[in-house]
């Protein structure tokens with residue numbers, strides 16, 4: 001597959017024993033959902049894909065993104081964005097400064113500001129640049145975290161239980177926003193969740209680890 005995310009015979013080992021195995025392609029704009037019991041290695045798999053695997057694990061196989069083998073690339077060169085269940089906004093920075101962290105280095109100050117303003121407008125948060133993240137609602141924080149990640153211009157999106165702290169109504173709304181933005185940018189999405197509704201809403205393939213249906 002030229003475009004998209006390709007996990008080729010990926011196995012992550014803990015203490016020399018295979019923890020998790022996956023062989024799957026995720027096409028641009030498609031979502032692959034991974035479910036499975038706690039401790040099966042879902043977050044560890046995502047850490048392998050982002051290049052942040054802890055030294056307590058080893059791995060074999062390859063990760064390809066848009067036709068490039070990124071298995072051994074440095075984490076910051078991978079162009080893989082990730083969202084966690086906590087929004088992880090920097091509390092000492094304003095919303096705009098948080099978004100600036102997503103931007104790739106360089107460019108004129110005015111251009112950078114324009115991109116931040118456009119990102120806020122895209123998710124209905126016009127005029128929020130100077131706000132303290134502590135003053136935002138859960139859904140607003142989730143939207144800022146999403147746009148900060150998208151400003152880094154990722155080529156793939158990983159989601160690690162990203163909606164689990166939101167209440168039901170907000171959850172559906174934020175989920176739709178994330179999938180919608182990913183689709184409009186033709187990003188392949190790999191989502192880890194415990195929630196069957198998240199998995200259904202994603203509308204793509206679902207793999208349940210721990211029951212051998214990993215292909």
Ligand SMILES: Nc1ncnc2c1ncn2[C@@H]1O[C@H](COP(=O)(O)OP(=O)(O)OP(=O)(O)O)[C@@H](O)[C@H]1O
Nearest residue numbers: 014019036037038039040041042043044045054056
């Ligand atoms: N840094 C680490 N060093 C050693 N073992 C770890 C480390 N991080 C996680 N583990 C262990 O590795 C296994 C996989 O953990 P991981 O967090 O990937 O599971 P998970 O499927 O994402 O679980 P959950 O659904 O609860 O988030 C677990 O047994 C966990 O205790």
